[in-house]
Structure formats: C-alpha cells, structure tokens
Amino acid sequence: MSEEAETVYVGSKPILTYVLAVINAFQRADKVKVLARGRAISSAVDVVEVARRSFIENLKIENIEIGTETVGEGDQARNVSTIAITLSKEK
Amino acid sequence: MSEEAETVYVGSKPILTYVLAVINAFQRADKVKVLARGRAISSAVDVVEVARRSFIENLKIENIEIGTETVGEGDQARNVSTIAITLSKEK
Numbered sequence: 627m628s629e630e631a632e633t634v635y636v637g638s639k640p641i642l643t644y645v646l647a648v649i650n651a652f653q654r655a656d657k658v659k660v661l662a663r664g665r666a667i668s669s670a671v672d673v674v675e676v677a678r679r680s681f682i683e684n685l686k687i688e689n690i691e692i693g694t695e696t697v698g699e700g701d702q703a704r705n706v707s708t709i710a711i712t713l714s715k716e717k
Numbered sequence: 718m719s720e721e722a723e724t725v726y727v728g729s730k731p732i733l734t735y736v737l738a739v740i741n742a743f744q745r746a747d748k749v750k751v752l753a754r755g756r757a758i759s760s761a762v763d764v765v766e767v768a769r770r771s772f773i774e775n776l777k778i779e780n781i782e783i784g785t786e787t788v789g790e791g792d793q794a795r796n797v798s799t800i801a802i803t804l805s806k807e808k
Contacts, residue, residue, distance in 0.1 A: 668758040671798040675785045679796075690781040692802070694766045705770075707762040711783070 631657035631712065636670040644673040645681060648713070656714060657688065663695060663708040674711050684716040722748035722803065727761040735764040736772060743806065748779065751802040754786060758800045765802050775807040 632651035636644050644660070651658040662670035678685040689712040694705050723742035727735050735751070742749040753761035769776040780803040785796050 665756075665759050667762050668756050668798065671758050671783050671800060674783060675796075675798045679785060687783065690783065692762050692765060692778065692781065694770060705766075707759065707766045709762060 629656070631655055631659045633659045633661060634673075636660060636662040636666050636673055638666065638669075641669060641672050641676055644669070645677045648673065648677050649681060652682070652715065658713045660711040660713065661708070663697075664706045667707060667709045670709055670711060674713065677713075682715065686714050686716045688712040688714050720747070722746055722750045724750045724752060725764075727751060727753040727757050727764055729757065729760075732760060732763050732767055735760070736768045739764065739768050739804070740772060743773070747805060749804045751804065752799070754788075754799040755797045758798060761800055761802060765804065768804075773806065777805050777807045779803040779805050 632655040634644055634647045634651055648658055648660065660670050660674055674687065691710045693708045693710075695708050696703055697706050698704055723746040725735055725738045725742055739749055739751065751761050751765055765778065782801045784799045786799050787794055788797050789795060
C-alpha cells in the first residue's frame, strides 16, 4: 500500500460517483485527499459525509484546508476558493 | 471583548455581506465561527478566503469541522452537510 495520498477531485457528477472513487482509492493508499473548488466544495463535503456515515465505518478526517486559486489568464483571471480534505482510516 | 466566539451564518446573500458580518463580529469577540450548510458551504469558504485575502490581514483559521444535520421531519427528513470554520486574529 502506497505511503502517498491518493487524490479524488470532486466535480459535478453524482455524489456516489466520488464516494466510490474514495473507497477505491483506499485500496491503494492509507490516505485519500478529496479536492474541490468553487461550487463543488459543498459536494466534496457531501462526499466525505456520505462516505463516513454510510460506507467507511472507521473513516477519520485528518485535516481540512481551504485556499484560493487563480483560474484563467489576463482579463479572464478570477479567484476561486478551494478545499482539501485529507482522510485516513482509524486502525 | 467577549471570550465566547461570535457566530456568522452564511446563506444566499452576496459574499461581501457576510465578510462585513465577520469584520463586525471581530469588534465584539476574539473568535468568530462561520457556519453554513448545504450549497452555502462553498459560500462560507468564499467568505473566509475573501476576508483573509482582502480585509483582515492577520486572520487565522483555527479549525474547520464538517458534519451532517437532519432537516425536516418524517417523510420530509433529509441529511444536509454542514461546515464550521473558526477564525481568530494572529497577535
């Protein structure tokens, strides 16, 4: 099992798509990082909450970070908020 | 100045409305808790990021918690995700 965290990017697909991706990622690594930006931040929290409550009994939220990224260039550049939720499993 | 945290609930108004509420809350307390649920979670992150980047230079994110609340009763009951972001100012 990899020491490095697997990453799951949350977008606009159904929540369960990403819950499944998190479950699969835990087959390959001890830590899984759930990332999202903009409107998908709410979905990322949904993904973690559904995974924790209904699918992965010993899921542990290690860390939550928020930040800002610049998207686009020149006149089109705008800031979007980001979230990174790092998950592990309680032994 | 109060020892207890002031609370700002983020909903569907413009982001700057809540940024102003956070700035005002810091007049009354050393800690401010930004709360939101459902789709407003993304806005809560926007509020904190805009406050941190453009308005409150020494803003510190003390803690971020996510959870689930049940809204409605009986057949109408459904789960919504929640976020609580606790803020303070670096001395």
